[in-house]
Amino acid sequence: DAGVTQSPTHLIKTRGQHVTLRCSPISGHKSVSWYQQVLGQGPQFIFQYYEKEERGRGNFPDRFSARQFPNYSSELNVNALLLGDSALYLCASSLWAQNTEAFFGQGTRLTVV
Amino acid sequence: TQLLEQSPQFLSIQEGENLTVYCNSSSVFSSLQWYRQEPGEGPVLLVTVVTGGEVKKLKRLTFQFGDARKDSSLHITAAQPGDTGLYLCAGASGSYDKVIFGPGTSLSVIP
Numbered sequence: 001d002a003g004v005t006q007s008p009t010h011l012i013k014t015r016g017q018h019v020t021l022r023c024s025p026i027s028g029h030k031s032v033s034w035y036q037q038v039l040g041q042g043p044q045f046i047f048q049y050y051e052k053e054e055r056g057r058g059n060f061p062d063r064f065s066a067r068q069f070p071n072y073s074s075e076l077n078v079n080a081l082l083l084g085d086s087a088l089y090l091c092a093s094s095l096w097a098q099n100t101e102a103f104f105g106q107g108t109r110l111t112v113v
Numbered sequence: 114t115q116l117l118e119q120s121p122q123f124l125s126i127q128e129g130e131n132l133t134v135y136c137n138s139s140s141v142f143s144s145l146q147w148y149r150q151e152p153g154e155g156p157v158l159l160v161t162v163v164t165g166g167e168v169k170k171l172k173r174l175t176f177q178f179g180d181a182r183k184d185s186s187l188h189i190t191a192a193q194p195g196d197t198g199l200y201l202c203a204g205a206s207g208s209y210d211k212v213i214f215g216p217g218t219s220l221s222v223i224p
């Protein structure tokens with residue numbers, strides 16, 4: 001059974017551009033969470049979606065948005081990219097909304113130049 | 114605001130040595146997870162502890178949850194180079210609460 005898959009694995013964007021990152025959860029998992037991990041730090045929570053509804057949001061600006069589709073896959077969108085948005089973006093899936101045991105994808109490495 | 118602190122931040126030891134890393138908070142967590150992350154990869158779940166005072170063993174790794182459910186430790190016996198990585202603790206305080214990650218302990222085991 002496939003684990004959590006994220007695409008693309010690497011991405012280079014210019015300041016001011018928009019980016020869309022994609023995530024497919026483990027089959028049967030209904031909750032998807034997004035994290036930003038800057039080099040040398042732990043993952044920072046961005047969003048959680050469960051059954052296509054937003055269940056939680058971290059301290060990120062409105063430039064960050066996300067959605068979950070009927071098949072439970074998810075997209076993270078970031079507008080007006082800044083240099084500081086450069087990071088590893090991680091998607092995690094879990095069975096339920098109480099995502100105490102999360103399974104992570106390999107991440108998308110975003111570089112903003 | 115919930116915060117998780119981890120110590121030490123960096124640890125470099127020789128193969129065969131024992132080590133303990135710590136995860137502390139002023140908040141009570143309903144459960145706490147330990148993950149290991151290798152460079153360029155996502156974190157991999159090692160264990161979940163939910164009961165105060167709980168001890169779980171995973172081969173050479175021993176995890177303990179504090180009685181008050183505010184802290185946890187990870188002890189590795191006879192460390193091996195394959196144990197090298199970033200060890201992250203993460204806690205959740207209740208239903209639908211976001212999971213908070215600590216900053217991690219970067220472990221390097223030298224052959």
